[in-house]
Amino acid sequence: MCSGVIRLAIVVWSISCMSMIAGHRILACEPCPGHSHWNVMSAVLESLVAAGHEVVCVTMHPPTDRLATHPNYTHVDMSSLTISTLQPARDMDYAHVVKVFQSNAFMVGPITTREQFLCKYLFDMPVIRDILNGSGPAFDAVVMESLHSKCMSTLPDRLGVPVVYVVPSPMVNWMPVATGAPDHPSYLGTLLADRPTPTTFNQRLANALVYVHTALVRWYNDKGRDHRWPEYRHSMVFVNTHHSVEPSRPMGPNVHEIGGIHLNRSLVPILQDLTDVLDKSNKFGVIVFTFGSLISMNTLPDDVLDTFKIVFSQLPQTVIWKYENDYMPDKPENVVLCKWIPQRAILQHPNVKLFISHGGMSGVYEVVDAGVPVLGIPLFYDQPRNIQNLVDLGTALSIKINNLTHTTLSITIDRLLNDKSFSENAKRVASLFRDRPMTPSESVVYWVDYLIRHGTEGNIRPSSADASWTSHFMLDMCAALLMTMMILWFVSRVVLQFMFNKFIPSNVK
Numbered sequence: 001m002c003s004g005v006i007r008l009a010i011v012v013w014s015i016s017c018m019s020m021i022a023g024h025r026i027l028a029c030e031p032c033p034g035h036s037h038w039n040v041m042s043a044v045l046e047s048l049v050a051a052g053h054e055v056v057c058v059t060m061h062p063p064t065d066r067l068a069t070h071p072n073y074t075h076v077d078m079s080s081l082t083i084s085t086l087q088p089a090r091d092m093d094y095a096h097v098v099k100v101f102q103s104n105a106f107m108v109g110p111i112t113t114r115e116q117f118l119c120k121y122l123f124d125m126p127v128i129r130d131i132l133n134g135s136g137p138a139f140d141a142v143v144m145e146s147l148h149s150k151c152m153s154t155l156p157d158r159l160g161v162p163v164v165y166v167v168p169s170p171m172v173n174w175m176p177v178a179t180g181a182p183d184h185p186s187y188l189g190t191l192l193a194d195r196p197t198p199t200t201f202n203q204r205l206a207n208a209l210v211y212v213h214t215a216l217v218r219w220y221n222d223k224g225r226d227h228r229w230p231e232y233r234h235s236m237v238f239v240n241t242h243h244s245v246e247p248s249r250p251m252g253p254n255v256h257e258i259g260g261i262h263l264n265r266s267l268v269p270i271l272q273d274l275t276d277v278l279d280k281s282n283k284f285g286v287i288v289f290t291f292g293s294l295i296s297m298n299t300l301p302d303d304v305l306d307t308f309k310i311v312f313s314q315l316p317q318t319v320i321w322k323y324e325n326d327y328m329p330d331k332p333e334n335v336v337l338c339k340w341i342p343q344r345a346i347l348q349h350p351n352v353k354l355f356i357s358h359g360g361m362s363g364v365y366e367v368v369d370a371g372v373p374v375l376g377i378p379l380f381y382d383q384p385r386n387i388q389n390l391v392d393l394g395t396a397l398s399i400k401i402n403n404l405t406h407t408t409l410s411i412t413i414d415r416l417l418n419d420k421s422f423s424e425n426a427k428r429v430a431s432l433f434r435d436r437p438m439t440p441s442e443s444v445v446y447w448v449d450y451l452i453r454h455g456t457e458g459n460i461r462p463s464s465a466d467a468s469w470t471s472h473f474m475l476d477m478c479a480a481l482l483m484t485m486m487i488l489w490f491v492s493r494v495v496l497q498f499m500f501n502k503f504i505p506s507n508v509k
Ligand SMILES: *[C@@H]1O[C@H](CO)[C@@H](O)[C@H](O)[C@H]1NC(C)=O
Pocket: 021, 022, 023, 024, 049, 050, 051, 052, 053, 054, 071, 072
């Protein structure tokens, strides 16, 4: 407890010292415990400090090496209280995670409640309280993840400086409306529905239901329950998509795609024993299998693990399996276990023929960049739609985990390895993905500088963002038109009746 107070005092002191140095100072905040969120946010912050900005970041995630060793980066730890929801989420129990995410499409209620708890905790931290009550150091801009609740908008609102929201997934549901971009559930997929573009009637209906449910629950949790958060002061949004992978959607000049920004980091070298496995593989090559950082693979149900083991044992390829234990009962001969793999470096190796993945955003961009086909076994959140994107591009096939049997798994792996179209499409998409006018890092640095130079001038915010819903749906105009028509109808009726009575002799009636 005491050391916590001292740590905080040092942080406050170092922040106030830094405010004496001239230059652009950016306050960053990543309040989400998911490691994949930090993977994107830290890449954004690395780009900013590399460009000469000073960054103070409030988060529970330990800084990356490039941030920790940079003199202009200050880390403010928000995990000092041992609240389980505020610890970085890694290597969790599969059954627990599945329970949390069981009603994926309709989970916006629990998400917003939890995020309001995060906000409350955050705004109680002395460092943030100082900033909020105006006695803290000054900043030139705020860079943060917005979460699904409006509560986080308090921070930039009090500071009154430009704000950049970083979205580490595809567009979150409320973002298009808040940025003034058109959003239509009839043909644009929402984040929590499992496809990026609904096409059949049933898919469009499901998408619209998820959309309406999300909008209503968010409204109720943020406004209906007596919370009064400030409106979003959107200056800009950086979203982790790229149109070569995610179907494009209309967006204004206040939204920029930074898909794959974490690929800007240099490759982590592969250790010698794995290099040997990759270099010395037989002509059939290597398969890489991982479910990412959130779930601990050894907590998967036994029948699922057995299915993988039996099917892998029948393959001529070597399988590199990210697995948390050194020992696996009945491990097939051709399986190599690794507690941690330098995934991106491995995927670039020419002998890798297939990537088996849950479809986390970072892994998707790494495999797209490497041009390797994918077997997707999506679990929750944005994963089903991330994998569906690859299926639509012809670089992947997908199996639901509850449909995983020896037959489905071996037939699907067989098709992916033997049908040349998957790897040809993967190479084609990789070249589309890499072809850009500037790297995502350069784009981040350019647009943050632009905001600090010009503020919100320059019409980057479409006027549609501030339109009321009556004017958006033209309700006022429809009402005026309807009223005019009713008046005309009434007047002409009265006039006609008058003339009828006057000019037609009463004996005709
Ligand atoms: C740190 O920030 C200061 C002031 O903004 C700047 O002058 C300096 O070049 C930065 N240092 C590095 C290593 O980028």
